[in-house]
Amino acid sequence: MLAAYEHLLKITLALSGERDIARLYEQIIEAAQELTHSDGGTLYIVDERDGHAVLRFEVLRNDTFSIRLGGTSGTPVPFAPIGLFLPDGTPNLSNICAYVYHHRHPVNIADAYSEDRFDLSGTLAFDQKWGYRSQSLLTLPLANHEGSIIGVLQLINAKNPADGTVLPFDPALEPIVGALASSAAITLENQQLLQGHRNLLDAFIKAIAQAIDAKSPHTSGHCQRVPVLTEMLAEAACEAKDGPLRNFTLNDDEWYELRVAAWLHDCGKLATPDSLLDKSTKLHSLCDRIEGIKTRFAALIAQTQLRHVRQGNSDPAALEAEIAALRDDCAFLERANLGSEFMHAEDQARVRRIAGYRWIDHTGATQPLLTEHEVELLCIERGTLSNAERDRVNDHINVTIQMLESLPFPRELARVPEYAGGHHERVDGKGYPRGLTREQMSWPARMMAIADIFEALTARDRPYKAPMKLSQALSILKKMAQQGHVDPDLYQLFVEGGVWRRYAEAFLLPEQLDVSDAAPYTLESA
Structure with a gap:
């Protein structure tokens, strides 16, 4: 038993370090199966559907049939959620999982086919369809640190490790599995809270970008398209097999950091007078x-x-x-x-x-x-724009930097101000506001500079100019790469990697698409 507790501690530490919620769901099931030697299991999460509380199937596993549904499998569990209350509002106590939710304690069943307290028709229907026999069941609530039930864990068919025969779940393991369930619930809730905060931050960031675009019909959609184009270029950089970007890579946190910076790159325009944005x-x-x-x-x-x-x-x-x-x-x-x-x-x-x-x-x-x-x-x-007006408009980047540097970004977002604040710098040091050189700028900041320029050149919703054709936009951008305005290596990747083509097909008008061969726009071409 001591070994089981030591194993539980090891599993708990592993769960606490998992940040991907889908993977965390899987690890909860896998850890519980490992502790109890069970053949399968299902994880249910408390949810709300049409104003009613339900248990949503999140992950389903069965080792006998190698069934892997939900989680990171890419295949959702195809079963309807379990209602926690009856139509008259009374608790649903006939379903074992709903019963465990309401009574908040585990239920250990030695043989499902001799059980008469619960309606196990769903389990028996699964058996009939798959030629399986669900015998022993252990169902446990997942309670968070406040004592609220946020999910239910059900394990099926404990097996003898020696010969594989199905056994009842050992009651002595219930406290251990219960401890795992509690730890998993707290970890899961923490991740859900973090994801909720991230979702709120994302929504707030996008609302700011939409507000900036709404200030002026001249830049409508700009703050929403630049992030798309920036990510396209970053993806091409991550896929590069040779050249200066062959070792460039972004992990999940770095991808998120880049997205946040791209969405906020023009947030300083909130302080720019509408009369200048609309001039x-x-x-x-x-x-x-x-x-x-x-x-x-x-x-x-x-x-x-x-x-x-x-x-x-x-x-x-x-x-x-x-x-x-x-x-x-x-x-x-x-x-x-x-x-x-x-x-x-x-x-x-x-x-x-x-x-x-x-x-x-x-x-x-x-x-x-x-x-x-x-x-x-x-x-x-x-x-x-006059010189004074242009300086006032350009000052939005200083405001952007001031706004972003005043925010208490967590460590994984610490470079957002640098990325967002560098999209008007030039690799020859003649940009603004800080006159940074190529060596002083990060790759993501240089990517955003190209994305910002190309989107502005090709924008189809600027009322003061006709949509620019691809040939003209690429010619201008090529000249900028040759004259030290944008990074030449990233420009070459932008062209040879087909980033311009993917963006154009998604966002430009058919009459703008006048380029089929990018060869004349590479830096090697005359």
Whole structure:
């Protein structure tokens, strides 16, 4: 018996170290079978179905027929759960497992076929179907540290180790198996609590990402697609057989750490003003201020006509030419406001010339047609953001780092701030916010940089630009790899490993898929 207790201690220690709940379910059954030399067993977990408490089949084992259901087998137990209460609300005491749940103590049956206290029709039906004989049964409750029953363990057919004959379960083993059940229940509850906390954290993280995407139609879905693309690239890295990434691998904790970082990589955008995230034109703020400028042009045109009348100007052609020039200048500013083309020096000079026009406001005061701030915005060379606005948007990464570094991440998530905070760094040290070099960045941070850029290039839901074709996106990304923006080894893996193809097939529009051969986009190609 001492050996049995020593064996129990060894098993208990092993169970306490198991973190995979499905595997833990299996180990509980396997340990109980090992202690009692039983031929089979079933683990039931207390659950709720349609508002009613039930015992859900979680793992079923039978060594005679090599049956392995539930747990990590990939094959669920195909039996309906056992109701713990009858339709009238009274406890179900006819089923042995439900009885053990309600009475909270083990039931040891020497011969199921001579048992008349319980309805064992399910057990007998199994026997009839499989040509089996369930003889001895030991059913035990799994109580957690608060005394609540969270499951039931049932063992079938204790065997004589010497000759394999079926025996009743030794009553002397009941305390030992009961101790195993109690230890297993506490371990199981701890893992369920941990999984519950992880599920809550996951839901909270995804809610933050959805909130960021909801702030702006320009980035809708970005925070949800970047994690997918990051994981695709990480999977390709784990599968690499040669090259710098041949030894790269991620365990379960590291995979989770990467996922959390990817989902939170833009959490700092919560502090970015909507007016900047939604800035689809150069003059856009809470509204597009080009409309105000067009109104001023309309007033200036009317005032020009009035001036001609008052001056007695009898040359209609001159008036029409002056008005046509004003309308052409207004149309030019409308085009410049879009930010879709590079703003050349001569175009910037034209903006400043137009700013010199004068019009009379509602008070009778003469005003310049454009304010200094409007001139500054309309003269933006690329895109719609001024340098100050771009700095404000880019500052989201500092906010991201500050937010994440302020959180008490557990040890297995300690690198989340580094991964998430590095996706705007460049391998040549010219990125932001910290100007890290390639050697100072982890592989996951470099992966996220590529994922962030490629998603932004190919996004199909940006209202200010048409969806970019794969050929153009890959060409841009290749140039970035050549110029020290993104990691060249990861870029090569991104292309040769077909990551771009898998992502494109899942998320891009058919008209974007114009690449069938990635060879021209490898770094070795001309």
